[in-house]
Structure formats: C-alpha cells, structure tokens
Amino acid sequence: MKGIAAYVATKTLDFDRIVEQYAPLVKRIAYHLKGRLPASVLLDDLVQAGMVGLLEAARQYDASQGASFETYAGIRIRGAMLDEIRRYDWTPRSVHRKAREIAEAMYRIERRTGRDARDTEVAQELGMSLEDYHSALQDMIGCRLFSVEELAEQGEGWDGGEVAGGLIELLAQERFKEALADAIASLPERERLVVSLYYEEEMNLKEIGQVLGVGESRVCQIHSQAMLRLRARMRDWLSG
Numbered sequence: 001m002k003g004i005a006a007y008v009a010t011k012t013l014d015f016d017r018i019v020e021q022y023a024p025l026v027k028r029i030a031y032h033l034k035g036r037l038p039a040s041v042l043l044d045d046l047v048q049a050g051m052v053g054l055l056e057a058a059r060q061y062d063a064s065q066g067a068s069f070e071t072y073a074g075i076r077i078r079g080a081m082l083d084e085i086r087r088y089d090w091t092p093r094s095v096h097r098k099a100r101e102i103a104e105a106m107y108r109i110e111r112r113t114g115r116d117a118r119d120t121e122v123a124q125e126l127g128m129s130l131e132d133y134h135s136a137l138q139d140m141i142g143c144r145l146f147s148v149e150e151l152a153e154q155g156e157g158w159d160g161g162e163v164a165g166g167l168i169e170l171l172a173q174e175r176f177k178e179a180l181a182d183a184i185a186s187l188p189e190r191e192r193l194v195v196s197l198y199y200e201e202e203m204n205l206k207e208i209g210q211v212l213g214v215g216e217s218r219v220c221q222i223h224s225q226a227m228l229r230l231r232a233r234m235r236d237w238l239s240g
Helices: 003-010 015-034 043-060 069-086 093-113 119-125 130-142 148-153 167-171 174-185 189-200 205-212 216-233
Strands: none
Touching: 015 043, 015 069, 043 069, 093 119, 093 130, 093 216, 119 130, 130 216, 174 189, 174 216, 189 205, 189 216, 205 216
C-alpha cells in the first residue's frame, strides 16, 4: 500500500506532503481552464480553489473503488475550480438563453433530417444571419466554462431522478458515460478533433488553430458548436 492509500488507511494524512506532491496537477488543471476564461478570472484563484479540492479528495478518497488517486483528485480539483468560477458568473443571461435556443434548434433539425445540423441550417432555423450565428458561438466560449465538464454537471434529473452530488456521481454512472462517449464519437469530424485535442491532448485554442490551419476565434466557434451539439444529443439525459 503506497501514497494516499496508505495515508487513508492509517487516518494520518500528511497534507504538506500531499500538497507538495500534487501541486503540479493542480497548476496544470488551472492553466488548462484559464486558457478559455476572461482575463478577470485570476490564475491564483483557480489554484487556491484547486488546492481545497485536492485536500477534500485526500480526505474522501477510497482506494477500494478502483480509481487511482490522481484520477479521483483531478475530478475533485476541477470541480472545485468550476464551483469557484460559478460564484462569479460574468456571462449575461442573454448568452445562456441563446445557447439553449441553439441547442434546441440543433435538436429539431437533427431529429427532422437524421444527420448533423449544418451551421447554415441552425442560423436559418433561428432567423439569424450566418455571421450573427458565428458571433453567438464566439460569445459562448466563456459561458459558465462551457465544456464537457459543464455539460456533465447539468445532468440533474437524468433517468427520471435527481443525481446527488453533481459531476463526480454523474460521471460514475456507466450508462451516462457511455452515452456521452457515443455522442462525442458521433460529432462531425472537425468538431470531434477539436474536442479530442482540447480535452485529451490538453492543447490550448491557439495550438489547435495551428493544427487546423485556422484562427483562434474559429476554434472557439467550433468548440462552442460541438458543445451545443452534445447538449442537443444528450437532451434526454440532461432534462428530467
């Protein structure tokens, strides 16, 4: 028995050692999140919140559940940072409302056509110009940290009941994880690539733009559209 598992078993948590060992993990997650947030969100605030999440993870980690401590801590750290960000939600209500409208439009189009909704179709469905639609997507890149993590946390009420505890418990549900993985796999190729590079390879938007040969603003639009499409495709899971 090693590391955190040994600490938990003996109930003698060495918090200084835990912080020293996992501080790089906290900072890595903080830098990754900071890359898609406004300048008003301070890196130090994210790191501080992440450290709280790390210590909570150390207190509650159960090695018998099978997940490594780093995996478990990563979820708790990211969740603590998301909670901190939501305390200072800078996004106008109109942006949240437009996000819901776009997701609903995508849902209707894809149900009607049986294929991926095109941006021109979504814009037309909403009575918007294509330019205004792309501008709306650009506005949403900071919308409550609009991401796979945020999408998963909206899963209250899936399968007819409320999921207690939010992200961690929700992601523990195999059926939900499988449905989300299938939805990601079904994304159009470019959207799927952006999601993969961003969440799996942990590349920032500028780096992804270099891979795709497009500007950072276009990557923002593709990312937002991918998240809205996922929200549309997970609609039955994310609403009671």
